[in-house]
Amino acid sequence: MLLRNATIATMQPGAPYGLLHGAVLIxxxxxxxxxxxxxAPEGGEDMxxxxxxxxxxxxxxxxxxxxxxxxxxxxxxKGASYEEVARAGGGIVSTVTATRAAxxxxxxxxxxxxxxxxxxxxxxxxxxKSGYGLDRETELKMLRVARAIEGERRVRVxxxxxxxxxxxxxxxxxxxxxxxxxxxxxxxxxxxxxxVDAVDGFCEGIAFDTAQIERVxxxxxxxxxxxxxxxxxxxxxxGTRLAAQYGxxxxxxxxxxxxxxxxxxxxxxxxxxxxxGAFYTLHETQAPPVQAFRDHMVxxxxxxxxxxxxSPLASLLLTMNxxxxxxxxxxxxxxxxxxxxxxxxxxLKDTGVIEAGKRADLAVWDVAxxxxxxxxIGFNPLYRRIFGGEA
Ligand code: DI6
Ligand code: FE
Numbered sequence: 001m002l003l004r005n006a007t008i009a010t011m012q013p014g015a016p017y018g019l020l021h022g023a024v025l026i027x028x029x030x031x032x033x034x035x036x037x038x039x040a041p042e043g044g045e046d047m048x049x050x051x052x053x054x055x056x057x058x059x060x061x062x063x064x065x066x067x068x069x070x071x072x073x074x075x076x077x078k079g080a081s082y083e084e085v086a087r088a089g090g091g092i093v094s095t096v097t098a099t100r101a102a103x104x105x106x107x108x109x110x111x112x113x114x115x116x117x118x119x120x121x122x123x124x125x126x127x128x129k130s131g132y133g134l135d136r137e138t139e140l141k142m143l144r145v146a147r148a149i150e151g152e153r154r155v156r157v158x159x160x161x162x163x164x165x166x167x168x169x170x171x172x173x174x175x176x177x178x179x180x181x182x183x184x185x186x187x188x189x190x191x192x193x194x195x196v197d198a199v200d201g202f203c204e205g206i207a208f209d210t211a212q213i214e215r216v217x218x219x220x221x222x223x224x225x226x227x228x229x230x231x232x233x234x235x236x237x238x239g240t241r242l243a244a245q246y247g248x249x250x251x252x253x254x255x256x257x258x259x260x261x262x263x264x265x266x267x268x269x270x271x272x273x274x275x276x277g278a279f280y281t282l283h284e285t286q287a288p289p290v291q292a293f294r295d296h297m298v299x300x301x302x303x304x305x306x307x308x309x310x311s312p313l314a315s316l317l318l319t320m321n322x323x324x325x326x327x328x329x330x331x332x333x334x335x336x337x338x339x340x341x342x343x344x345x346x347x348l349k350d351t352g353v354i355e356a357g358k359r360a361d362l363a364v365w366d367v368a369x370x371x372x373x374x375x376x377i378g379f380n381p382l383y384r385r386i387f388g389g390e391a
Contacts, residue, residue, distance in 0.1 A: 124363075130160070140193065206234070214242060244265050276302070
């Protein structure tokens with residue numbers, strides 16, 4: 001396959017967006033060559049100046065879950081507090097109840113509606129977390145469903161075990177016992193089944209402290225699995241530095257991170273994953289320290305955090321717009337955040353840039369310039385998605 005007469009955002013270092021005008025040659029599912037029109041072989045398909053980018057990557061999602069939280073959304077808008085919602089059976093507990101009750105087929109069907117929305121916007125790879133089971137059986141069920149997505153759709157899935165997401169009702173006030181009796185054994189079992197690509201946690205006052213998360217990270221290390229963390233979302237309790245200490249792939253949310261956290265991430269080579277959908281939904285006012293991340297050259301990724309509570313968002317294009325408008329990212333940072341740097345946050349070395357030898361995961365857009373992808377709201381200019389060299 002040869003695509004010619006295109007504007008190509010290679011996302012390689014050098015020119016902004018690694019921009020060039022020319023052609024991409026695809027062979028055996030890989031990018032064989034990308035370069036200026038004059039050097040291109042004969043033939044091929046005229047792209048009429050359309051934009052080609054790496055296919056998009058959503059590096060933080062919770063797309064597998066049961067039920068939804070629309071009733072809680074209504075309650076909160078009528079003035080109910082988070083505690084009142086929880087007492088009425090809402091909040092994360094309601095998602096855990098619905099997820100435990102759902103069959104694998106039901107969970108898969110629900111997840112596919114969200115995955116399809118992402119694919120329609122040119123997404124080729126997604127990360128999917130467990131964390132709404134909070135018992136061994138349901139955590140494994142969620143991860144099996146996440147793996148099953150790859151059998152149903154042409155998309156790559158990377159799984160994260162998020163057993164340390166919340167303390168379930170039956171362990172209320174006994175978080176340490178939950179880690180010992182449920183989370184760590186479930187992680188062992190899931191890893192033994194080959195269901196885990198990375199290990200995640202929620203390090204927060206309302207979830208788990210750094211000592212508890214560290215026990216999970218130690219087990220991950222024993223199992224040879226990389227770690228990542230929901231860190232500094234609502235307060236600063238040291239999760240980002242803990243993640244850096246364990247060489248995390250990424251620290252995610254990080255609204256309350258500071259300059260020392262930024263330095264720790266930079267030294268560890270970890271990515272900061274920004275999640276503007278949760279910031280927006282929770283009416284958060286503390287924006288992540290983007291300038292400190294830039295000063296320390298921390299790679300910045302952007303993701304939907306698609307989940308039923310804090311970020312019911314299944315659009316990576318809207319996420320890019322929110323990253324720019326809410327967090328003042330540049331459109332170039334936003335595109336890097338959903339391509340090359342999202343790949344890095346997932347430890348995927350074979351995708352996310354347009355370069356000879358990488359997988360031919362590409363998106364062709366009906367726009368002239370890459371900034372247009374972040375600029376519009378509620379507008380999907382995808383012309384064609386190419387996954388592993390196939391349209
Ligand atoms: N941070 C979040 O914003 C979500 N999980 C997390 O660790 C919230 C998940 C939910 O409310 O269902
Ligand atoms: Fe999340």
